[in-house]
Amino acid sequence: MMPPEQETNTTISLTNRSENAWVHAEPSRSTITDVSPRLEAKMPDQQKANSACRFSILHRSLRPVTLKFEDVTYSINLRISTTGKDSSPCLSPPTHEPKPTRTLLHGVSGVVKPGELLAMLGPSGSGKTTLLTALAGRLPGKVSGTITYNGKAFSSSMKRKTGFVAQDDVLYPHLTVLETLTYAALLRLPKELSKQDKIEQTEILIRELGLTRCRNGVVGGTLLRGISGGERKRVSIGQEMLVNPSLLLLDEPTSGLDSTTAQRIVVTLRGLSSGGRTVITTIHQPSSRLYRMFDKVVVLSDGCPIYSGKADQVMDYFGSIGYVPAFNFVNPADFLLDLANGIAPDVRKDDQIEFQGRLDHDDQNSTKQCLITSYKKNLYPGLKAEIHTSLRDPNLSTSGTLSSRSSENQWTTSWWEQFKVLLRRGLKERKHESYSGLRIFQVISVSVLSGLMWWRSDTSNIQDQVGLLFFFSIFWGFFPLFNAIFAFPLERPMLIKERSSGMYRLSSYYFARMAGDLPMELVLPTVFVTVTYWMGGLKPSLVTFVLTLLIILFNVLVSQGLGLALGAILMEVKQATTLASVTMLVFLLAGGYYIQHIPCFIAWLKYISFSHFCYKLLVGVQYSVNEVYECGLVVKCKVMDFPAIKYLGLDNKWWDVAALAVMLVGYRVLAYLALKMGQRH
Numbered sequence: 319m320m321p322p323e324q325e326t327n328t329t330i331s332l333t334n335r336s337e338n339a340w341v342h343a344e345p346s347r348s349t350i351t352d353v354s355p356r357l358e359a360k361m362p363d364q365q366k367a368n369s370a371c372r373f374s375i376l377h378r379s380l381r382p383v384t385l386k387f388e389d390v391t392y393s394i395n396l397r398i399s400t401t402g403k404d405s406s407p408c409l410s411p412p413t414h415e416p417k418p419t420r421t422l423l424h425g426v427s428g429v430v431k432p433g434e435l436l437a438m439l440g441p442s443g444s445g446k447t448t449l450l451t452a453l454a455g456r457l458p459g460k461v462s463g464t465i466t467y468n469g470k471a472f473s474s475s476m477k478r479k480t481g482f483v484a485q486d487d488v489l490y491p492h493l494t495v496l497e498t499l500t501y502a503a504l505l506r507l508p509k510e511l512s513k514q515d516k517i518e519q520t521e522i523l524i525r526e527l528g529l530t531r532c533r534n535g536v537v538g539g540t541l542l543r544g545i546s547g548g549e550r551k552r553v554s555i556g557q558e559m560l561v562n563p564s565l566l567l568l569d570e571p572t573s574g575l576d577s578t579t580a581q582r583i584v585v586t587l588r589g590l591s592s593g594g595r596t597v598i599t600t601i602h603q604p605s606s607r608l609y610r611m612f613d614k615v616v617v618l619s620d621g622c623p624i625y626s627g628k629a630d631q632v633m634d635y636f637g638s639i640g641y642v643p644a645f646n647f648v649n650p651a652d653f654l655l656d657l658a659n660g661i662a663p664d665v666r667k668d669d670q671i672e673f674q675g676r677l678d679h680d681d682q683n684s685t686k687q688c689l690i691t692s693y694k695k696n697l698y699p700g701l702k703a704e705i706h707t708s709l710r711d712p713n714l715s716t717s718g719t720l721s722s723r724s725s726e727n728q729w730t731t732s733w734w735e736q737f738k739v740l741l742r743r744g745l746k747e748r749k750h751e752s753y754s755g756l757r758i759f760q761v762i763s764v765s766v767l768s769g770l771m772w773w774r775s776d777t778s779n780i781q782d783q784v785g786l787l788f789f790f791s792i793f794w795g796f797f798p799l800f801n802a803i804f805a806f807p808l809e810r811p812m813l814i815k816e817r818s819s820g821m822y823r824l825s826s827y828y829f830a831r832m833a834g835d836l837p838m839e840l841v842l843p844t845v846f847v848t849v850t851y852w853m854g855g856l857k858p859s860l861v862t863f864v865l866t867l868l869i870i871l872f873n874v875l876v877s878q879g880l881g882l883a884l885g886a887i888l889m890e891v892k893q894a895t896t897l898a899s900v901t902m903l904v905f906l907l908a909g910g911y912y913i914q915h916i917p918c919f920i921a922w923l924k925y926i927s928f929s930h931f932c933y934k935l936l937v938g939v940q941y942s943v944n945e946v947y948e949c950g951l952v953v954k955c956k957v958m959d960f961p962a963i964k965y966l967g968l969d970n971k972w973w974d975v976a977a978l979a980v981m982l983v984g985y986r987v988l989a990y991l992a993l994k995m996g997q998r999h
């Protein structure tokens with residue numbers, strides 16, 4: 319363990335180095351050379367030129383962004399109104415009529431320029447996250463007021479220049495720090511950089527963030543012990559820093575961290591903003607030394623602004639409207655939080671006569687009202703003027719937009735590259751879950767058990783043998799279905815986070831996910847069928863065995879597709895598993911083995927049951943048309959006349975194959991469309 323002093327020293331030197339490697343307001347030859355002197359020294363001239371060119375591509379993406387927001391107001395529809403009224407104390411007087419909406423932000427304004435670090439302060443529930451999410455262009459529904467980025471609305475090009483670090487770290491628990499950042503680099507850095515360059519950038523970043531000690535440690539999560547909370551937070555920040563964002567927004571990056579680690583993170587943010595980025599962070603209770611690092615603050619009280627402006631002018635402002643702390647050396651952040659909570663400060667002796675009367679009568683709400691009114695009266699006009707000077711803002715001369723419209727919508731990497739990286743990452747993350755001993759044990763034990771139950775059955779016990787074929791179709795309908803249901807609901811937070819930052823196409827993710835699931839989905843049934851087929855005494859023919867296996871694999875893929883579709887449509891595991899159980903029960907009953915005299919008004923159910931088609935095909939390949947079995951004492955009957963087979967009406971097998979093929983494609987298209995629609999909400 320490093321002593322704390324050493325850690326702090328490292329932080330400062332790291333931040334300085336970070337300014338060399340990551341923080342560049344304007345791309346130039348000199349900054350390019352700064353990026354990686356070690357790399358350049360090793361390269362021949364031509365390679366150096368190429369490398370310089372490649373790194374310039376990375377740094378060209380840092381364009382100054384001036385973010386202005388004016389009168390931002392945001393409401394949500396309330397599902398259940400318990401009190402029947404909007405509880406906000408903002409200027410409008412409370413009404414007693416039930417309202418279907420609740421306003422979370424009430425006319426918040428501000429300006430943040432490149433090189434500035436803005437902190438949003440306020441009590442829990444005051445709307446900091448809501449405002450931050452609105453500024454990151456990620457808030458669902460309608461946000462009224464104006465939010466502009468270099469004078470323009472949020473666009474897909476801005477999306478890729480924006481880094482957003484959410485309050486809860488969304489990371490894959492089984493990947494190491496190095497793997498997490500490398501995969502992010504491979505997905506997010508421009509295609510003009512080689513894989514080696516991207517890996518080099520990751521290594522630099524790991525050093526910049528002080529993550530060297532834990533680079534090979536797994537990230538961990540609720541059920542898996544991994545790196546510490548502070549390290550995890552730095553990994554999340556690192557993922558965003560990789561793209562060299564011009565605008566970086568962070569939600570509570572210091573929450574739950576000790577003061578040294580919190581300072582380390584804010585120092586890093588300060589370094590990032592000094593290099594020309596626009597950095598906005600929400601923060602709960604900063605110490606006074608952290609507060610001093612902020613250029614601007616927005617203070618919210620129940621969604622209403624009580625201050626928006628320079629951090630070092632806050633005390634003067636509140637002093638000017640009559641709120642002065644009792645002590646000269648009070649932490650401004652504590653003072654602001656008290657005010658935002660409606661707690662008027664203790665007064666100094668010389669001001670006592672002036673304030674005593676009001677303190678006696680003011681409750682917290684009226685203090686808040688008073689502060690909000692003062693903000694509107696004193697600060698807001700000035701802020702409005704600052705927002706409206708956009709045309710004269712020198713930062714806007716570079717306006718931050720890319721040279722051509724077409725390049726705005728380009729992805730940083732190709733579809734194929736995204737697919738490969740996502741596939742590798744998915745396999746690595748899920749190998750623990752897919753190849754878990756438990757799952758393998760489950761399949762092998764059921765296969766051996768059923769092999770023993772049906773031990774060497776033959777056509778003399780045709781009922782049992784047909785039962786084994788039906789069991790194949792049902793077991794390999796249930797098992798993949800219930801595994802696939804979890805896929806999208808569990809990955810949802812990651813998908814939302816990565817897709818919101820424009821990391822990859824939905825189609826590349828979707829195909830990578832399907833391809834990643836294939837090995838396990840196909841290996842386990844193969845083992846199962848091999849064991850049970852031969853133990854169970856089915857037709858001792860290699861061709862029949864292979865055909866049986868292929869039919870079951872086909873069935874597995876169809877069932878997996880249905881599971882993916884249910885998961886993607888409902889995006890909720892409990893609901894999806896309930897619906898899947900009902901569906902499979904219907905398929906089981908309509909399959910044709912248990913009931914052969916289904917009333918015609920409900921008999922159509924078998925046509926939507928993939929188990930029915932699978933069972934039909936299995937019977938079709940197991941028995942030939944003229945095959946007979948002993949149906950009584952020295953009496954032979956045709957297998958095709960056995961009730962559970964006759965009912966199936968074995969005609970053209972290709973129709974059954976076609977029906978399964980339609981379901982195979984249909985369910986997967988449905989799953990994709992459901993994901994796509996889900997992304998819009």
Ligand SMILES: Nc1ncnc2c1ncn2[C@@H]1O[C@H](COP(=O)(O)OP(=O)(O)OP(=O)(O)O)[C@@H](O)[C@H]1O
Pocket residue numbers: 394422440441442443444445446447448449
């Ligand atoms: N989707 C939602 N449905 C209902 N209420 C919501 C929703 N989103 C936010 N809120 C409410 O809006 C208010 C502001 O929430 P927000 O998360 O922005 O606060 P915050 O200042 O970031 O809080 P904290 O510091 O505790 O994270 C809270 O009272 C919260 O309960």
